[in-house]
Amino acid sequence: xxxxxxxxxxxxxxxxxxxxxxxxxxxxxxxxxxxxxxxxxxxxxxxxxxxxxxxxxxxxxxxxxxxxxxxxxxxxxxxxxxxxxxxxxxxxxxxxxxxxxxxxxxxxxxxxxxxxxxxxxxxxxxxxxxxxxxxxxxxxxxxxxxxxxxxxxxxxxxxxxxxxxxxxxxxxxxxxxxxxxxxxxxxxxxxxxxxxxxxxxxxxxxxxxxxxxxxxxxxxxxxxxxxxxxxxxxxxxxxxxxxxxxxxxxxxxxxxxxxxxxxxxxxxxxxxxxxxxxxxxxxxxxxx
Numbered sequence: 001x002x003x004x005x006x007x008x009x010x011x012x013x014x015x016x017x018x019x020x021x022x023x024x025x026x027x028x029x030x031x032x033x034x035x036x037x038x039x040x041x042x043x044x045x046x047x048x049x050x051x052x053x054x055x056x057x058x059x060x061x062x063x064x065x066x067x068x069x070x071x072x073x074x075x076x077x078x079x080x081x082x083x084x085x086x087x088x089x090x091x092x093x094x095x096x097x098x099x100x101x102x103x104x105x106x107x108x109x110x111x112x113x114x115x116x117x118x119x120x121x122x123x124x125x126x127x128x129x130x131x132x133x134x135x136x137x138x139x140x141x142x143x144x145x146x147x148x149x150x151x152x153x154x155x156x157x158x159x160x161x162x163x164x165x166x167x168x169x170x171x172x173x174x175x176x177x178x179x180x181x182x183x184x185x186x187x188x189x190x191x192x193x194x195x196x197x198x199x200x201x202x203x204x205x206x207x208x209x210x211x212x213x214x215x216x217x218x219x220x221x222x223x224x225x226x227x228x229x230x231x232x233x234x235x236x237x238x239x240x241x242x243x244x245x246x247x248x249x250x251x252x253x254x255x256x257x258x259x260x261x262x263x264x265x266x267x268x269x270x271x272x273x274x275x276x277x278x279x280x281x282x283x284x285x286x287x288x
Contacts, residue, residue, distance in 0.1 A: 078286025169273025
C-alpha cells in the first residue's frame with residue numbers, strides 16, 4: 001500500500017499521551033528532549049501535530065491560550081517542529097496555517113529563531129521585540145540587592161496571580177497555578193507585606209531555567225535571581241527582554257553568557273499587552 005503524501009495526512013490534537021513522541025521529535029531536530037517542559041505545555045495548552053505512518057510525528061506545535069476560557073485575549077505558539085526527513089516540504093507551513101485558522105481573531109505571539117522567522121513573516125507575523133538567551137553558572141558578587149525574598153507559600157498564590165495578570169496583560173491562572181509542581185523553587189519578593197515580584201526556577205535537562213520573572217524593577221529582578229541561584233548547583237538559563245539591558249549586563253558579570261537571540265513576534269496585535277517594564281523573562285519562550 002503506497003504511503004500517503006504529507007498533504008493528505010490529517011492534523012490532529014495532541015494530548016499528554018503524545019509526550020514521548022514530541023520529545024522524540026525534538027531530539028530528531030537536534031533539540032534537547034525537554035520532556036518536563038513538553039509535559040507542562042501539553043497539559044496547559046493545545047498541541048497540534050501530524051502522525052507519521054512510519055511511526056512518530058511528522059510535525060508538532062503547542063498553543064497556550066490566556067484570558068477568558070473560550071475567548072482568549074492572547075495565545076502563544078511554541079515548539080514548532082518538523083521531522084528532519086520531512087523538512088522543506090511545506091508541512092510546517094501547513095501546520096501553522098491550520099493553527100491560524102483554529103485561533104480565528106485571537107492575537108498571537110511567538111519567539112522565532114532566525115531559521116523560523118521567514119516563514120512566520122510570510123504568514124503575517126511582525127517582529128515587535130527581541131529576547132536574549134543567556135546561560136552559565138551564576139557567581140554571586142558585588143552588593144546584594146537590599147530586597148527581601150523568600151520561598152512562596154500557598155497563601156502567596158492569589159497575589160502572584162494578580163501581579164502576573166498586571167504584568168502579562170492576560171489571565172494566566174491555568175499556567176501559573178501549575179508552577180509549584182512544575183518548578184523546583186518559586187520565590188517572591190516582598191516589601192512591607194506587599195508582593196513586588198516573583199520568579200521560578202525549573203529543571204530542563206542539565207540546567208535550571210529562570211522563568212517566569214516579573215518584578216517591580218531591575219533591583220527586584222536581581223534579588224529574585226540571586227535567591228533562586230543559591231538553591232541550585234546547575235547552570236542557570238533564562239531569556240531576557242533585550243530592553244532590560246541593565247539586567248543583562250548584571251547576569252553576564254556574574255557568569256552567564258549569551259547563547260542566542262530570538263525575535264518576539266505578534267500576529268493580530270501591534271504589541272504585547274501588559275507592562276514590559278516589569279516583565280523580565282517568560283516562563284518559557286514556547287509559552288510566553
